[in-house]
Amino acid sequence: MKNYEDSIYGLIEIEPIFQLIINTPEFQRLKYIKQTENIYFLFPSSVHTRFEHCIGTFHLAKKLLDYLSKSQHDLNITRKESLCVQIAALCHDIGHGPFSHLFEELIKPNCSFKHETASFLIFERIFDKLKSQSEFIEEGIFTEKDKILIIDLIHPKISKKLWSNFINQTNDIKIIKDNFLNQLGISMDKIFLFEIVSNFITNIDVDKWDYFTRDSFHMNLKINFDYEKFIHNCYISELDGLNRLCFKDLEQILDLIKAKRSLQKYRYKIPSALALRLMLIDCLNEITLEDGFINKLENLKLNLNWYLNLDDRVLDTIRTHKGLEIKSRMDQKDFYHYIRSVPRENLDQNKIDMFKQNMAYKFQIDPKDLIFTIEKYFFGKNNQCLLESLSKMNLSTNEARVTLKEETIVILFYKPITLDESLRDDLKNEFIKFFGSYKKVDFNNNEEI
Secondary structure (H helix, E strand, C coil): CEEEEECCCEEEEECHHHHHHHCCHHHHHHHHCECCCCHHHCCCCCCCEHHHHHHHHHHHHHHHHHHHHHHCHHHCCCHHHHHHHHHHHHHCCCCCCCCCHHHHHHHHHHCCCCHHHHHHHHHHHHHHHHCCCHHHHHCCCCCHHHHHHHHHHHCCCHHHHHHHHHHHCCCCHHHHHHHHHHHHCCCHHHHHHHHCCCCCCCCCCHHHHHHHHHHHHHCCCCCCCCHHHHHCCEEEEEECCEEEEEECCHHHHHHHHHHHHHHHHHHHCCHHHHHHHHHHHHHHHHHHCCCCHHHHHHCHHHHHHHHCCCCHHHHHHCCCHHHHHHHHHHHCCCCCEEEEEEECCCCCHHHHHHHHHHHHHHHCCCHHHEEEEEEEECCCCCHHHHHHHHHHCCCCCHHHHHHCCCEEEEEEEECCCCCCHHHHHHHHHHHHHHCCCCCCCCCCCCCCC
16 A cells, blocks of 8 residues: 655555556656646646646545445445546546646647547556556456446546436437446446546536645635535435435535636636736647647557657747747746736627737737637536536525526737737727727736736
């Protein structure tokens, strides 16, 4: 048994089967991928990595499974099932590229790459390498079906489709349940296990519990969410004919939703953090323009060794004049200039282009120096499922509906190092005039961190 001293949870005990995974170079790579992209340029203590987050998520998955097993003996969660969920929690972010989610945003216009695809391929490699080890054989985790189960616990695909078929009654219930058992090697009565790491129904899972807690701690942001209390807020009960992960107390769910909103509004998406993100994208673009880069991502299975050498240290390989200049500006906190923002659901590209051309003509500036970004403040991808689930748990949805309300804002930045105050004011006024009604966006006075 190995121990890890964690900044959030203190001592975490690691059984040998998990230590084998942690010891692989594929997992060790996560030490070089920061959890919060490049926000450490603003908040220097925010240098925690995907490595810590994965171990933290694993720890919370184990704590939740232990609690459910002790409080509801009739669930009959087997040791093998528990280990598979814990392995999924440990490996859930193993496919991330440099600077986490930013990497996908960077290459999205030119490439269909998704970190989930990389996760499947990397986990397959780890599993195939370790399945013959005694620790795996003794626990009965070594078959192809075991591998498919763990991959689906990380990114539910088979379970999600069969759950949807069950809810919508697209086939005979017995056939759906038999398909679930045949494809995943586990009874559909235990679908709640698929809600622990990546909850495709309510979006409430241990992944979020860890990163809300960890990110707020390292960025010095007070939140009310308490993971210990939330674990004791959980229970398994039948909803729509299936055993689901349920919650007793609405207040704790509201605290969880508000925690993400606070992190988005006062840390991840303050103007200076967004400016940094845009600068890093411009910087890393210098690498993606290299011959063969996108093609390798498109053919990831053939280029997995190459991908496994990509991490945050790729920033140190930039040698172009433009890239070095942007890196220097980030170091010196000479960020792209925040001009103004306005609440808006969407923005037509033609209108953006027209604004840029008008400003270029009116103020003699390069239209490429004006950057628009559309930012959403939201909790999850399918809030309606969460609300419906809360209602079935006999929890009031009125306050949750208000708390879950999404906000979208459009923000304008200006790239050059120097910006005359009179030009800043002119651009602000033109922006407001051009994009309609204006309501000041609350950034908690963090515009110029």
